[in-house]
Amino acid sequence: MSFFTRKKSALVWAVHLSVLLLVAVWLFPTLGLFVSSFRTSDQISTSGWWSALSTQTRQVPAIRVAGDEKEVNGRFIITGELFPDTDAKITAWGTSSRDPAAYKPDEVAELRSGATLTVSPTGGYTLDGPESFEGQRLPRIFSTATSPPEFTLENYRNVLFSSTAASGVGQSFINTLTVAIPATIIPILIAAFAAYALAWMNFPGRALLVAAVVGLLVVPLQLALIPLLQLHNAVGIGKGYLGVWLAHTGFGLPLAIYLLRNYIVGLPRDIIESARVDGATDFEIFVKIVLPLSFPALASFAIFQFLWTWNDLLVALVFLGTDDDTLVLTGRLVNLLGSRGGDWEILATSAFVSIAVPLVVFFALQRYLVRGLLAGSVKGG
Amino acid sequence: MAGLALKQIRKSYGPVDVIHGVDLDIDEGEFIVFVGPSGCGKSTLLRMIAGLETISGGELHIDGQLVNDIPPSMRGIAMVFQSYALYPHMTVFDNMAFGMRIAKADAAEIKRRVGEAAEILQLEPYLDRLPKALSGGQRQRVAIGRAIVRNPKVFLFDEPLSNLDAALRVATRIEIAKLHESMPSSTMIYVTHDQVEAMTLADRIVVLSAGNIEQVGSPLGLYDNPRNLFVAQFIGSPAMNIVPAKIVKTGTKTTIELPDGGKVVAPIKSGSALEGSNASFGIRPEDLSIVDGDKKPVLQGQVSLVESLGEVTMIYVDIEGRDEPLVAKLAGTHMFERGSTIKLTAEPEKMHVFDSEGISLQHL
Numbered sequence: 125m126s127f128f129t130r131k132k133s134a135l136v137w138a139v140h141l142s143v144l145l146l147v148a149v150w151l152f153p154t155l156g157l158f159v160s161s162f163r164t165s166d167q168i169s170t171s172g173w174w175s176a177l178s179t180q181t182r183q184v185p186a187i188r189v190a191g192d193e194k195e196v197n198g199r200f201i202i203t204g205e206l207f208p209d210t211d212a213k214i215t216a217w218g219t220s221s222r223d224p225a226a227y228k229p230d231e232v233a234e235l236r237s238g239a240t241l242t243v244s245p246t247g248g249y250t251l252d253g254p255e256s257f258e259g260q261r262l263p264r265i266f267s268t269a270t271s272p273p274e275f276t277l278e279n280y281r282n283v284l285f286s287s288t289a290a291s292g293v294g295q296s297f298i299n300t301l302t303v304a305i306p307a308t309i310i311p312i313l314i315a316a317f318a319a320y321a322l323a324w325m326n327f328p329g330r331a332l333l334v335a336a337v338v339g340l341l342v343v344p345l346q347l348a349l350i351p352l353l354q355l356h357n358a359v360g361i362g363k364g365y366l367g368v369w370l371a372h373t374g375f376g377l378p379l380a381i382y383l384l385r386n387y388i389v390g391l392p393r394d395i396i397e398s399a400r401v402d403g404a405t406d407f408e409i410f411v412k413i414v415l416p417l418s419f420p421a422l423a424s425f426a427i428f429q430f431l432w433t434w435n436d437l438l439v440a441l442v443f444l445g446t447d448d449d450t451l452v453l454t455g456r457l458v459n460l461l462g463s464r465g466g467d468w469e470i471l472a473t474s475a476f477v478s479i480a481v482p483l484v485v486f487f488a489l490q491r492y493l494v495r496g497l498l499a500g501s502v503k504g505g
Numbered sequence: 506m507a508g509l510a511l512k513q514i515r516k517s518y519g520p521v522d523v524i525h526g527v528d529l530d531i532d533e534g535e536f537i538v539f540v541g542p543s544g545c546g547k548s549t550l551l552r553m554i555a556g557l558e559t560i561s562g563g564e565l566h567i568d569g570q571l572v573n574d575i576p577p578s579m580r581g582i583a584m585v586f587q588s589y590a591l592y593p594h595m596t597v598f599d600n601m602a603f604g605m606r607i608a609k610a611d612a613a614e615i616k617r618r619v620g621e622a623a624e625i626l627q628l629e630p631y632l633d634r635l636p637k638a639l640s641g642g643q644r645q646r647v648a649i650g651r652a653i654v655r656n657p658k659v660f661l662f663d664e665p666l667s668n669l670d671a672a673l674r675v676a677t678r679i680e681i682a683k684l685h686e687s688m689p690s691s692t693m694i695y696v697t698h699d700q701v702e703a704m705t706l707a708d709r710i711v712v713l714s715a716g717n718i719e720q721v722g723s724p725l726g727l728y729d730n731p732r733n734l735f736v737a738q739f740i741g742s743p744a745m746n747i748v749p750a751k752i753v754k755t756g757t758k759t760t761i762e763l764p765d766g767g768k769v770v771a772p773i774k775s776g777s778a779l780e781g782s783n784a785s786f787g788i789r790p791e792d793l794s795i796v797d798g799d800k801k802p803v804l805q806g807q808v809s810l811v812e813s814l815g816e817v818t819m820i821y822v823d824i825e826g827r828d829e830p831l832v833a834k835l836a837g838t839h840m841f842e843r844g845s846t847i848k849l850t851a852e853p854e855k856m857h858v859f860d861s862e863g864i865s866l867q868h869l
């Protein structure tokens with residue numbers, strides 16, 4: 125007895141651990157992308173996303189003293205700021221690359237020809253000398269600075285709205301939505317009707333149709349791309365949203381019909397017959413009984429179809445083309461990898477924009493993946 | 506007259522015949538129960554009456570109208586399913602109103618009719634609940650309420666109590682009986698394999714076996730006067746004891762010889778052609794009693810088991826000619842040693858004799 129319980133708890137542990145592992149494998153890259161998309165390119169290049177929340181100490185590249193010189197009481201003074209835009213704090217500074225941390229903030233460094241240089245903790249510096257600095261090479265300041273965590277929405281502004289930098293991610297986002305939403309809804313509508321007919325209506329050839337649907341499940345879509353495009357051109361649809369919707373609908377229908385039919389055929393026969401005795405027509409049974417009860421199946425297929433059309437590149441490239449005003453998000457990401465390959469903040473932000481919608485869709489519909497709607501209708505329940 | 510007439514009704518699934526030509530007339534307001542062992546075709550017959558199953562042959566008339574090709578909703582019937590078949594996503598009210606809404610009835614009228622049905626079945630507190638928040642008995646009442654709201658000429662019940670526990674089954678059975686009393690003009694057809702339900706509810710019982718009607722009659726009629734061996738053994742619990750026998754004398758009374766050589770005279774008329782033929786002697790366990798004094802016993806054998814239930818004692822007796830022990834149900838408590846000889850007798854009017862085909866001599 126105790127053997128079994130121990131064995132069972134070991135199994136439970138194994139399940140929990142692997143779930144934890146999967147969650148980690150999924151969560152960390154996503155989180156990394158998310159955090160990186162709010163950082164500046166400087167921050168990304170000097171530290172990893174996991175240190176984004178902590179104060180960072182870094183060696184700042186040398187900054188040459190610059191500014192207008194003022195004469196005060198016979199001495200010539202130049203003042204300025206090392207970090208005019210950020211609130212970094214200096215922990216040490218120096219004037220030569222050999223010893224970049226020679227001085228503490230507010231310490232005075234003696235330079236050649238009697239000049240002195242001080243740097244305050246906030247990065248303000250004062251160069252003070254007996255002679256004019258006119259024509260001289262001004263000293264460089266090496267500093268070690270700590271900067272507080274800092275996040276910016278600049279990347280998103282850039283990626284989504286600016287017409288220059290990451291040109292057109294925003295436009296592509298809308299294009300992808302324009303493709304994915306109808307390409308999800310149309311096949312579900314058609315498939316639900318077909319699934320009801322194949323499950324509950326008697327007509328000759330029904331079994332054959334079901335077999336054909338199963339057969340179509342295994343046809344690779346690459347096979348149909350060219351003929352289908354030719355067909356679209358021949359009937360005058362050409363390249364455009366209508367063509368993509370039709371293509372996605374066609375490619376999605378076999379799986380949709382198959383999944384929904386299997387679900388609908390499993391609905392209790394008595395419920396449907398009871399509705400028939402109550403006088404409902406097939407259409408009324410479908411709309412008032414079958415559709416509401418099939419919601420979990422509809423939702424789970426909707427998730428799959430939406431993710432597939434959202435992430436699709438091939439079908440969109442073939443049927444929609446690569447024009448700037450119709451390019452989908454996946455296509456845009458490919459372009460960005462080429463043209464902005466080094467700009468990690470742009471890539472991370474674009475990537476996060478492209479996964480944000482699938483995430484929202486999944487979390488909004490995931491509770492329908494749990495099949496719980498039938499409770500109470502038939503015995504036991 | 507809202508009666509039903511079944512004329513040579515047949516059903517076959519492909520080459521398999523399931524119902525072999527059923528003839529039955531049902532009067533308006535009658536409570537008819539179809540009983541029979543599992544798989545005999547009760548549900549199929551009921552579903553043909555409902556219109557959920559096509560009729561392969563014969564004619565079905567409801568209220569004088571031929572309805573073979575009329576859809577379920579136009580037949581004036583309502584059906585209560587064994588599994589309740591409630592619409593799980595609708596409240597109790599919506600479940601009961603569904604049929605009327607489909608028929609585009611007036612909202613106030615729907616409310617009134619559902620309210621009435623809910624009142625009859627004491628469902629008023631639950632009208633806003635979903636089926637999953639109801640107990641089994643309540644769900645079955647909702648299913649019955651849904652039928653009442655349709656105001657049908659004929660109620661059809663397919664084993665409506667078999668998913669309920671024993672106590673609820675009795676309570677719901679009584680409720681159905683009351684319902685029938687309160688709606689004297691509604692015909693009810695009720696399918697069950699439970700003969701207690703059949704005996705207590707029915708005006709007339711239809712005993713089915715393998716797609717044929719074995720006998721139609723009032724509960725007590727079937728009990729007292731079964732037409733054949735099948736009905737004799739199906740009605741009554743424990744089942745009637747059957748002992749193989751031989752007819753030795755015919756006439757206004759029939760004399761039969763039992764395997765142990767004993768002779769029994771039953772007050773049943775028989776034709777002389779039967780003399781010498783094989784027959785079966787039937788006697789119900791509750792009609793057997795212990796011989797007092799030294800009167801001649803009808804049956805005797807060795808006690809193999811005694812079950813004392815308090816109000817009755819069941820005695821299992823090994824007798825000649827039967828592999829299984831014969832059962833006697835005696836009122837009160839009786840003590841017998843296992844293996845001791847017991848002598849049993851019965852009133853002559855309670856005896857049944859069946860010919861070699863299994864037909865009761867009273868029905869020949």
Ligand SMILES: Nc1ncnc2c1ncn2[C@@H]1O[C@H](COP(=O)(O)OP(=O)(O)O)[C@@H](O)[C@H]1O
Nearest residue numbers: 518521523541542543544545546547548549550
């Ligand atoms: N769709 C069907 N196809 C073939 N045979 C069926 C079908 N439905 C029922 N049957 C057969 O018909 C017979 C009667 O079934 P049914 O009416 O359900 O019996 P019951 O008396 O238990 O309600 C059974 O032997 C069953 O196997």
Ligand SMILES: [Mg+2]
Nearest residue numbers: 547548549664
């Ligand atoms: Mg049945």
